[in-house]
Amino acid sequence: MSDTSLNDLSDTKLDYSVYVRERDTVLVTWHTGRDVDFARGVARHRDMPDSKKFSVALAKAEHDQRTLLQPRAGVALLREHTKLLNDLSPYCDVLPTTVDAYTRHNRYEEAQQGIDRSRAAGKSLLNGFPPVNHGVSGCEQLVDSVSKPIQVRHGTPDARLMAEITLASGFSSFEGGGISYNIPYSKNVPLSRSIRHWQYCDRLVGLYEAEGVSINREPFGPLTGTLVPPFISHTVALLEGLLALRQGVRCITLGYGQAGNLAQDVAAMRSLRRLAHHYFALFGYGDYALSTVFHQWMGGFPENEAKAYSVIALGAAAAKFGGATKIIVKTPHEASGVPTMEANRAGLQATEQMINMVSDQGYLATNEIDQEVALIEREVHSVMARVIQLGQGNLARGVVLAFEAGVVDIPFAPATVNAGLMTPVRDNNGAIRIFDQGNIPLPDDVIALHRDKVAERATAEGRSASFSMVVDDVRAISASRLVGRPNPLPQSL
């Protein structure tokens, strides 16, 4: 089933017998697959205390209107990774296990070399933890050695074996989706194939749910993290949420990556929640637990650590004003690559301080936010209507056709299946607008609004909008601005 063509792609719940047959082919793709034992996994989850369950932590945060803190972290070796998570644990609410990039592409041989060379070098040469190579027993040891819920965070188009191993070991949340872990993370993986592989993962989560074990699923919100208009990432999040629900997933966290303009970010977080309830109900689902996650700025950071702290702080404020259930935290070392434990802790502490100070304050209500919410919702409805129409009752098929047609189009994505025709740019207030809509279907007045906003900036800067303006925007935050102005008046001389 690893070469699903569009015609084979259904969006019905995967037949159990199909799942079981496929499972046999998945578990043999690396030798550690033979140790996966679903019944043992269910028992492990049932025996775990609530304090180690993602679904419980999220439900409690939703109820208390708190925002959970989560870092990113992963190193090659089990002992070092366990230590890293335990060192971070006092400073956060839920733990990650970030997976290395070889594993994300199912290159377990190279991941093994990375493990071996890391062992020899005495430091991690991998950018994450390779859970497939460490296998069920390694992952079980990890889960048993920490005291908080752990999520698998990766970027894997075919995460079936990883899901089997990590969920059986006691991980209680699994990030990703057939769109969000393909388009921004791979080059030549057909979308129908990654969607089908994620239907498998979601079906597996559904099997745990059927046994009374709630596993949290989190579509990856920020996508390429680069000038993604909120309606684009929202559309992807909603589609992945619907595809997951269809397979039996019940605990869903939808995500969004900081754009930088406070009003747009707050509006994005508020609209995401409303839109999810709307579409989940529209497709007949009522029995689910929804939460949201805000990712601090995913683009380039200032190299200077003091400046990086302010990017982190602005994100923390937007997350809290936007009502995020969880925030994924960046670090002051962000510009220098994979951060150390100390940098991670600093990012968590800075975020905690800002979230605490903002959570003591009132609801942020502005006309600008309300207008952004209304705009995002109209945009999402317009695109979703076309995706649904293209699918003709098969949403998975609709997604593939939508990407083929450029109806959904993610800026700066590496995947060749992504049209790459839509070009975003910031407006004069730093909100992300559309400079060229490509083939994305949007109402005329919405397009006119984007055009006017971009024209307003072009006039203010005395230049016409162009791709060079977009490039300036991509670099703006790392160059200490929000908007990539030509020769900006420096704040400091």
Place this chain on the structure above:
Amino acid sequence: MSDTSLNDLSDTKLDYSVYVRERDTVLVTWHTGRDVDFARGVARHRDMPDSKKFSVALAKAEHDQRTLLQPRAGVALLREHTKLLNDLSPYCDVLPTTVDAYTRHNRYEEAQQGIDRSRAAGKSLLNGFPPVNHGVSGCEQLVDSVSKPIQVRHGTPDARLMAEITLASGFSSFEGGGISYNIPYSKNVPLSRSIRHWQYCDRLVGLYEAEGVSINREPFGPLTGTLVPPFISHTVALLEGLLALRQGVRCITLGYGQAGNLAQDVAAMRSLRRLAHHYFALFGYGDYALSTVFHQWMGGFPENEAKAYSVIALGAAAAKFGGATKIIVKTPHEASGVPTMEANRAGLQATEQMINMVSDQGYLATNEIDQEVALIEREVHSVMARVIQLGQGNLARGVVLAFEAGVVDIPFAPATVNAGLMTPVRDNNGAIRIFDQGNIPLPDDVIALHRDKVAERATAEGRSASFSMVVDDVRAISASRLVGRPNPLPQSL
């Protein structure tokens, strides 16, 4: 003239002959006074490039809607202080010279010991630069060795000699005022005396103005920096502004210290500007240059540097949303006392990043801000009306009588002339409200609003409002919150 009684206190422009006679007594209070030469000072200012003039920097920032960055910095020895300012200069727009605490109390002997012991110790044992001891030639060397405008920042009830020396040397801005540099900075100085001494300083600035040399004057906004309701510090700023205008000052920067609640802070900055124009016009002044300054959080900081950065970032955002012309920057070492150059630079860089990111965004317009603006303005009008009434045409006298009566009352002030009856406390959103009004005259409905807001918090916390709640609030930010809740739900477990 150093023991002005209330009956001697006038608020007319100091007669020139009175000023000149007094000057002779002032200049002999320390041997460096003999080197003061007004004509030479005027010539120095005239010869300075615009890039070293505070008034020019402020006017340009007002015009461009930029926010100037300024650190605090001062060490005992001239060479080290010059180096410190030059090291900070690339990271800020205008420079400070923070004066040591002995000089603030005219204890020049002790300041000299501090200089001598610092020289022996190879490090500064003073918490600032002692300009009187270094004299005109030392201060001239300093001004000549830096490339940006320098301001004297201190806390001196009797700053007459310091003003004569520093202004003659080329400092182009002078902080303080007869109220703001007495009540929060001394114990037993009669208010009529400090006001009279600051009339002298303002008259001196007026003499420079009369020669076409604009010297910026900045009443010290934050006062005790501890739960000061905006209308209190605004009232003091307006009174000092009016007293300064009367003596011929023309370039005025009114200040405010961050309270922590974003809406209240933005409203405070916006109302400060409006109120200043209102009262300056009411008293017949039209020919002045007004600007505003925002002080980042003046209370206790978190010891953890990462957390301190978020306090700094929140202040930077409030300053920019509030339209401040200048921001006085705190540092991540704030909890540990006088900061190093590196900490100062980090505070400036973090602030610059946030201000840049916010300045690219739209105007923050919320009903909450509008309501706070309206509230602050009503409160200020109520108190100002009583002060004016008490003065019966003599505002300086009105000020003294107002403090005696507790009509103006600054929380947590060391001065015995301050009534200390008014007790502030945070409301449930972290805004500073009045728990006990003492003798401050406010409309009944305003008092009822404060009472309701405080009651709302008390109910939310399940305890009655008390001084213990106030103590909790004073410590809240250093303990990673805004509001001092009893056993707050920790954001991180």
Place this chain on the structure above:
Amino acid sequence: MVGEADFRVILGVIGADCHAVGNKIIKSVLEPLGINVVNLGVMVSQDEFIDAAIETGADAILVSSIYGHGEIDCAGFRGRCIERGLPDILLYVGGNLVIGKVDFSDVENLFKTMGFDRVFPPSVDLHVVAALLKTDILQREGRRQEIIDYSDVRRAG
């Protein structure tokens, strides 16, 4: 059980320091914990502390310094106490005692060498200070040391 009046301390901010906030708060926290606080406020000289201690028969002097001149202002304080006939009085000091960010252990050593019995950073929990004060006073007075109830000591400072 000892009564409230058994613990009497002189409180003040030394030198030319006018930071009044912590001073007011220290008094407001210590008094309900059974410590009789004679508060001299801000800008207090060494002799003013000692005068008040002699006059009231205090067990301890609590010196605050926030503005960084503590090293200068506190020099010779113990010697002055000895000269004035209070060789054994407890001397506590706390605040931002030196200029710049210095390791607290270095600051503590410096002030202990100068004759202070206990040295605190500005973040100290005042409930801890109160508990230590009571213990130290009882020990110095040769009384059986009470069991201190640390249950209220856990509050974040």
Place this chain on the structure above:
Amino acid sequence: MVGEADFRVILGVIGADCHAVGNKIIKSVLEPLGINVVNLGVMVSQDEFIDAAIETGADAILVSSIYGHGEIDCAGFRGRCIERGLPDILLYVGGNLVIGKVDFSDVENLFKTMGFDRVFPPSVDLHVVAALLKTDILQREGRRQEIIDYSDVRRAG
């Protein structure tokens, strides 16, 4: 004056790295500066870089790596170029090349030892890269070095 086609480079992100943003931007900046960029996109193997260089007769290979595996992915690249008959091709590498915050000078030394001609941090100004590329290509080709116009190099990166 040399024409646009005189500078031909192969661009790609090495290994299993799928960071496409910088890749698209590098191409968009270099081409208007007169450099002919053959962009292989993300997830490019050493042999794919070399195949393209042979096929197009490129002067240089520009390797990006953002995800921290650069040290592994770039091992033996120069040796492979020599084996495949491109001993002298310019090899540039840039990005977040190692895991963790390491002094850039250490990273630069490491990759120069591995046979790379120039090593860049992620914050490098691409106008500087373009200027260096042209200089290095001209020098390697033994041509008289042009006077590089650094006037557009000052733009913040």
